[in-house]
Amino acid sequence: MVTDQTVFLFTGMALVFLGIASISYSKNLVKTVMSFQVVVLGANLALFASGLDTPLSSGLGTRLTTDTFVFLSILVGAAVEAVGLAIVVNVYRKYGTLNPSEIRKLKH
Amino acid sequence: MASDILSITLSIAIIATVLIALFSKRVSVSLISLFYASTLLGIAFTLYGNALVGLMQIVTFSGAVSVLFLTVILMTGESKLDIGATRFTIAIAAGALLIVLFALVEISMGFGGTPPSSYPDMSLQTFSFLWEFRPWDLLILVTVFASAMVTVANLFSKET
Numbered sequence: 003m004v005t006d007q008t009v010f011l012f013t014g015m016a017l018v019f020l021g022i023a024s025i026s027y028s029k030n031l032v033k034t035v036m037s038f039q040v041v042v043l044g045a046n047l048a049l050f051a052s053g054l055d056t057p058l059s060s061g062l063g064t065r066l067t068t069d070t071f072v073f074l075s076i077l078v079g080a081a082v083e084a085v086g087l088a089i090v091v092n093v094y095r096k097y098g099t100l101n102p103s104e105i106r107k108l109k110h
Numbered sequence: 111m112a113s114d115i116l117s118i119t120l121s122i123a124i125i126a127t128v129l130i131a132l133f134s135k136r137v138s139v140s141l142i143s144l145f146y147a148s149t150l151l152g153i154a155f156t157l158y159g160n161a162l163v164g165l166m167q168i169v170t171f172s173g174a175v176s177v178l179f180l181t182v183i184l185m186t187g188e189s190k191l192d193i194g195a196t197r198f199t200i201a202i203a204a205g206a207l208l209i210v211l212f213a214l215v216e217i218s219m220g221f222g223g224t225p226p227s228s229y230p231d232m233s234l235q236t237f238s239f240l241w242e243f244r245p246w247d248l249l250i251l252v253t254v255f256a257s258a259m260v261t262v263a264n265l266f267s268k269e270t
Contacts, residue, residue: 004114004118005114006114006117006158009114009117009118009121010117010121010154010158012121013121013124013125016125017124017125017128020125020128020129020132021128021132024132024133030137032137032179032182032183032186033132033137033140035179036131036132036140036141036144036179037132039144039148039171039175040128040131040132040144040147043124043128043147043148043151043171046151046167047124047151047154050155050158050160050163054158054159065159069160069162069163072155072160072163073162073163073166076163076166076167076170076171077166077170079170079171080170080171080174080175083175083178084175084178087178087179087182090182090186091182091185091186094185094186100186
């Protein structure tokens with residue numbers, strides 16, 4: 003019997019792995035930040051799914067706790083992405099490209 | 111059973127949009143797919159019992175972060191909206207329409223009408239009031255963010 007929790011947990015895991023794989027081979031810094039956003043989305047989904055079958059009451063290990071962590075994770079993820087995009091703009095201004103390998107060549 | 115089908119459909123849609131976002135060579139297509147993925151995730155959060163987290167997801171990732179991405183893509187000039195501002199506008203408008211339809215379905219099914227419990231406290235009655243209007247809130251938010259994205263796209267576009 004496949005529950006909603008299992009489906010969302012596996013989807014979240016898939017998103018995290020896809021995002022990490024994309025970060026490692028991406029050739030555009032903007033797409034790297036996008037891949038990071040996918041990782042954050044996957045982590046949020048997995049965290050949300052982990053609380054789906056738990057009782058809705060106060061205390062640790064309940065749905066309220068996981069939902070609060072998802073809420074915090076969304077805010078922190080958005081802030082990190084804003085910083086990442088600011089770094090991308092600065093890198094583009096300095097080196098004139100967003101390709102990490104070209105940036106590495108220009109540094110040496 | 112219907113819930114299983116819904117969760118599997120949402121999961122497949124989310125993974126498909128994410129795959130397009132990660133493996134597309136056009137950055138603007140990636141951005142549109144990411145917008146759809148964030149929106150679908152927000153819809154999943156809302157459908158599975160936490161409207162506040164769903165709204166926050168849509169406001170933050172589909173709204174603010176997408177506009178930020180769009181601005182950076184157009185500022186760096188790497189992409190220059192390679193699919194054209196008109197197509198981009200249509201794609202974003204379709205996403206906004208998806209959320210509007212979802213909110214209308216939610217309103218028609220009465221999801222927005224009943225608070226989770228009766229609140230005796232006055233301050234909690236405010237939350238109760240806000241809870242009643244959450245689908246309408248979603249409608250207003252999506253209109254504002256879709257128009258922000260379209261405005262930014264047209265601001266930097268060479269077609270104008």
